[in-house]
Amino acid sequence: MATGRTHRPATRSRGIPEATVARLPLYLRALTALSERSVPTVSSEELAAAAGVNSAKLRKDFSYLGSYGTRGVGYDVEYLVYQISRELGLTQDWPVVIVGIGNLGAALANYGGFASRGFRVAALIDADPALTGKPVAGIPVQHADELEKIIRDNGVSIGVISTPAGAAQQVCDRLVAAGVTSILNFAPTVLTVPDGVDVRKVDLSIELQILAFHEQRKAGEEAVGKGPLPQTAAGRDESADQGPDGDVPAVMPA
Amino acid sequence: MATGRTHRPATRSRGIPEATVARLPLYLRALTALSERSVPTVSSEELAAAAGVNSAKLRKDFSYLGSYGTRGVGYDVEYLVYQISRELGLTQDWPVVIVGIGNLGAALANYGGFASRGFRVAALIDADPALTGKPVAGIPVQHADELEKIIRDNGVSIGVISTPAGAAQQVCDRLVAAGVTSILNFAPTVLTVPDGVDVRKVDLSIELQILAFHEQRKAGEEAVGKGPLPQTAAGRDESADQGPDGDVPAVMPA
DNA sequence: ATGTCTTTGTGAACGCGTGCACAAAGATAG
DNA sequence: CTATCTTTGTGCACGCGTTCACAAAGACAT
Numbered sequence: 001m002a003t004g005r006t007h008r009p010a011t012r013s014r015g016i017p018e019a020t021v022a023r024l025p026l027y028l029r030a031l032t033a034l035s036e037r038s039v040p041t042v043s044s045e046e047l048a049a050a051a052g053v054n055s056a057k058l059r060k061d062f063s064y065l066g067s068y069g070t071r072g073v074g075y076d077v078e079y080l081v082y083q084i085s086r087e088l089g090l091t092q093d094w095p096v097v098i099v100g101i102g103n104l105g106a107a108l109a110n111y112g113g114f115a116s117r118g119f120r121v122a123a124l125i126d127a128d129p130a131l132t133g134k135p136v137a138g139i140p141v142q143h144a145d146e147l148e149k150i151i152r153d154n155g156v157s158i159g160v161i162s163t164p165a166g167a168a169q170q171v172c173d174r175l176v177a178a179g180v181t182s183i184l185n186f187a188p189t190v191l192t193v194p195d196g197v198d199v200r201k202v203d204l205s206i207e208l209q210i211l212a213f214h215e216q217r218k219a220g221e222e223a224v225g226k227g228p229l230p231q232t233a234a235g236r237d238e239s240a241d242q243g244p245d246g247d248v249p250a251v252m253p254a
Numbered sequence: 255m256a257t258g259r260t261h262r263p264a265t266r267s268r269g270i271p272e273a274t275v276a277r278l279p280l281y282l283r284a285l286t287a288l289s290e291r292s293v294p295t296v297s298s299e300e301l302a303a304a305a306g307v308n309s310a311k312l313r314k315d316f317s318y319l320g321s322y323g324t325r326g327v328g329y330d331v332e333y334l335v336y337q338i339s340r341e342l343g344l345t346q347d348w349p350v351v352i353v354g355i356g357n358l359g360a361a362l363a364n365y366g367g368f369a370s371r372g373f374r375v376a377a378l379i380d381a382d383p384a385l386t387g388k389p390v391a392g393i394p395v396q397h398a399d400e401l402e403k404i405i406r407d408n409g410v411s412i413g414v415i416s417t418p419a420g421a422a423q424q425v426c427d428r429l430v431a432a433g434v435t436s437i438l439n440f441a442p443t444v445l446t447v448p449d450g451v452d453v454r455k456v457d458l459s460i461e462l463q464i465l466a467f468h469e470q471r472k473a474g475e476e477a478v479g480k481g482p483l484p485q486t487a488a489g490r491d492e493s494a495d496q497g498p499d500g501d502v503p504a505v506m507p508a
Numbered sequence: 509a510t511g512t513c514t515t516t517g518t519g520a521a522c523g524c525g526t527g528c529a530c531a532a533a534g535a536t537a538g
Numbered sequence: 539c540t541a542t543c544t545t546t547g548t549g550c551a552c553g554c555g556t557t558c559a560c561a562a563a564g565a566c567a568t
Contacts, residue, residue, distance in 0.1 A: 050444070052446075072513075075516090094462075106361070110357045113442060157469055158466070198465060205368075210279065213278070215348070273525060311526065311527075321547070514563105520559095526553085531546105534543105537543100538540090
């Protein structure tokens with residue numbers, strides 16, 4: 001089953017490190033808030049605090065974009081908002097389709113942050129005929145048969161998958177075949193895509209499990225006292241009943 | 255405004271690298287699928303393919319847990335499922351509260367993956383009195399006033415925040431004060447928490463912006479041909495109108 | 509114009525994560 | 539019991555990302 005590349009940008013992004021790119025939206029958000037309060041300039045220290053990062057890291061990040069600060073003063077908020085927006089490609093319009101209009105899909109369609117920052121929901125798509133035509137967030141749901149046509153007619157290059165896990169790869173393949181080159185995947189599956197297609201995944205279940213790990217660790221350390229603890233935390237393992245669910249559909253209509 | 259630690263585990267997790275912990279749920283999912291198909295053993299190569307990672311990485315990851323494989327054969331699926339579940343703390347029950355029952359909160363409440371793997375939705379909480387008592391996913395919504403009591407009565411240590419951005423920090427503070435030590439944050443804000451509290455964030459808007467960046471990059475490279483491109487992609491910047499929304503609430507009820 | 513003070517931009521060191529490549533371990537066949 | 543073959547477990551090297559610490563740059567006061 002093909003060891004296809006997964007969820008790592010193929011191209012090394014011409015100089016700007018991936019880690020930096022991932023933080024730019026954070027800076028942008030903080031800067032937008034400042035802009036709304038009509039704050040003219042910020043120091044790296046202040047902005048870093050607002051974005052929840054180290055100030056040295058922030059300065060280095062900005063250094064990849066160019067020298068937009070003034071020594072002794074700080075950064076011009078408006079100018080920086082513009083520069084980051086441009087760098088992220090937010091000065092242009094990005095039509096997006098959402099495939100799979102269950103609970104999660106509907107929530108995404110209603111998401112306010114979509115409309116802002118250049119993203120526009122071009123279409124909602126679902127395989128369930130019962131949903132076809134029904135408006136969600138003011139947009140009528142279209143049937144999956146129309147997928148290819150929708151993509152091409154609207155010049156969509158970004159797709160969001162919020163279908164059950166079982167349908168995700170198939171939907172992904174069709175999106176890619178129709179011309180989509182960036183995918184945001186909410187289904188709990190590993191998607192295989194050709195080179196040149198970016199996949200980012202958001203997986204609630206994984207996030208929770210990571211939290212559980214650290215939570216268990218904390219509980220263990222507390223119980224033992226503070227000394228080095230033996231591989232595993234205290235006792236407490238009840239029995240090995242893992243639920244009979246396996247790869248559950250991400251979020252289902254009912 | 256205190257430079258509080260954010261979303262990095264304070265403690266260095268006793269030997270197991272964070273990157274490895276983040277992959278364990280992935281392996282677990284692949285293994286569970288194999289288990290359901292009654293596959294007795296897997297090689298690192300097969301499992302790695304299923305999980306979408308490098309086989310060497312997978313073997314190194316497992317080596318942190320101990321030596322659970324058999325050379326010349328591979329790994330025992332059932333045994334590995336158990337070991338990883340135990341390591342992640344999934345053999346015990348984790349009561350979870352969801353605060354903010356808008357579209358997203360409702361979607362999360364309905365999420366099948368919650369119930370599985372030891373996570374149990376102990377309560378749904380919202381500040382809107384109109385929602386109080388109304389069942390969502392079969393669970394009646396409780397009013398935010400009850401938050402502290404709910405946390406304590408159920409021994410909740412993991413909280414999910416799906417409120418608008420404006421309310422997130424306040425909710426977070428109350429959760430932490432009531433004893434929650436792990437938070438999954440869906441609101442588009444930087445949360446400040448005391449040491450010892452873990453925060454993980456899921457931010458749709460950020461993911462999209464990262465995709466947009468790479469998308470723009472691809473478009474630029476394609477247009478130029480293939481050679482080194484001058485800092486920014488081709489022309490195409492329309493004008494600097496950034497939407498007037500700023501920190502939009504994550505996902506709103508209406 | 510000169511000096512002081514603030515804040516940026518970055519060189520350099522360090523640590524973590526990744527991937528290669530191979531030796532050790534065990535299964536399996538003869 | 540010996541030989542062969544498969545697959546694990548890991549030493550090692552490399553590259554990315556983070557952080558420190560400081561020199562350069564500019565604002566501002568005198």
